[in-house]
Amino acid sequence: MTDQTGLVAQFSATLAAQVKAAENAVVAIHPARGRHITGLVWRDGVIVTSEQSLPRQEEFELVTAGGAAQTATLAGRDPSTNIAVLRPATPIAPPSIAASEPRTGAVALAIGATRTGEASARLGIVNHAGAEWHSSRGGLIDRRIVLDLRLARSEEGGPVFDVGGNHLGMSTFGPRGQVIAIPTATIERVVPLLLKDGRMAQGWLGVALQAVAVPDALRETAGQSSGLMAMSVATDGPAAQAGIVAGDIILAVDGTSTQRWRRIARQFGAHSIGRKIELRLIRGGAVIGVPAIIAERPADA
Numbered sequence: 001m002t003d004q005t006g007l008v009a010q011f012s013a014t015l016a017a018q019v020k021a022a023e024n025a026v027v028a029i030h031p032a033r034g035r036h037i038t039g040l041v042w043r044d045g046v047i048v049t050s051e052q053s054l055p056r057q058e059e060f061e062l063v064t065a066g067g068a069a070q071t072a073t074l075a076g077r078d079p080s081t082n083i084a085v086l087r088p089a090t091p092i093a094p095p096s097i098a099a100s101e102p103r104t105g106a107v108a109l110a111i112g113a114t115r116t117g118e119a120s121a122r123l124g125i126v127n128h129a130g131a132e133w134h135s136s137r138g139g140l141i142d143r144r145i146v147l148d149l150r151l152a153r154s155e156e157g158g159p160v161f162d163v164g165g166n167h168l169g170m171s172t173f174g175p176r177g178q179v180i181a182i183p184t185a186t187i188e189r190v191v192p193l194l195l196k197d198g199r200m201a202q203g204w205l206g207v208a209l210q211a212v213a214v215p216d217a218l219r220e221t222a223g224q225s226s227g228l229m230a231m232s233v234a235t236d237g238p239a240a241q242a243g244i245v246a247g248d249i250i251l252a253v254d255g256t257s258t259q260r261w262r263r264i265a266r267q268f269g270a271h272s273i274g275r276k277i278e279l280r281l282i283r284g285g286a287v288i289g290v291p292a293i294i295a296e297r298p299a300d301a
Helices: 003-025 184-197 216-222 261-268
Strands: 026-030 037-043 046-050 059-063 069-078 083-088 107-113 119-130 144-148 159-162 167-173 179-183 207-213 226-233 249-253 276-283 286-293
Touching: 003 026, 003 037, 003 107, 003 119, 003 159, 026 046, 026 107, 037 107, 037 184, 046 167, 046 184, 059 083, 069 184, 083 184, 107 144, 107 167, 144 167, 167 184, 179 184, 216 286
Parallel strands: none
Antiparallel strands: 026 037, 026 059, 037 046, 046 083, 059 069, 069 083, 107 119, 107 159, 119 144, 144 179, 159 167, 167 179, 207 226, 226 249, 249 276, 276 286
């Protein structure tokens, strides 16, 4: 056996051992109907998974390695950070996992769960490890971790490790179908709040928006070629109280153009509730400013 072959064999054995050690870190989450997804055993009696793939129901079946099944109830979910938390009927002890800082180019190992709760594995690299960012729903994600690997839909929600077996985060599908990891730091910050309140507070205006082109005659005055049209306005919501009506074209929120949607989303975190802002909009062929006060998003909105 050559030295090179020996190194490959050693690397292969290391990965196989990591997958075996990670078996107790994942569960299969079965909804009432449809395919299963993967859950991450986060703390004793706490399962974390991808919120965007978790069906809207309160109770699920969990299957662990070896095929043992039990029920789990929804403890909380946050679309802004794509984190959902379940509580199993019988606590599942998590393996000892240390957090790791992502490094661009480092090996990444994504663990999923089969229908019977056994571990599956995907190998790739960290395509990009960047700074914090905000999701389209306004949630703060502590690091941008983009993974260069394939992931089955059923494997979404499982842990991602580096080559040393340390935890990078939870796998999920991000913008434009990228496979990304929700960082460990974000999970640590969000999970206690979901266990306490069932949700994360978010700012809200109560208006459904649709991207539209600004009329040619108003583009020079507006200073931009597109905006967001109010398609519907929630009764008694902040936008309705500010006088926003369906058909208004919002150009800017507190000076930030609506063409920069992610920058606007940052303004609607928990810190924004109660803050007074100004909406610049087109109404009746004129560009006007309208003050509004951000409220907390209702649980059913």
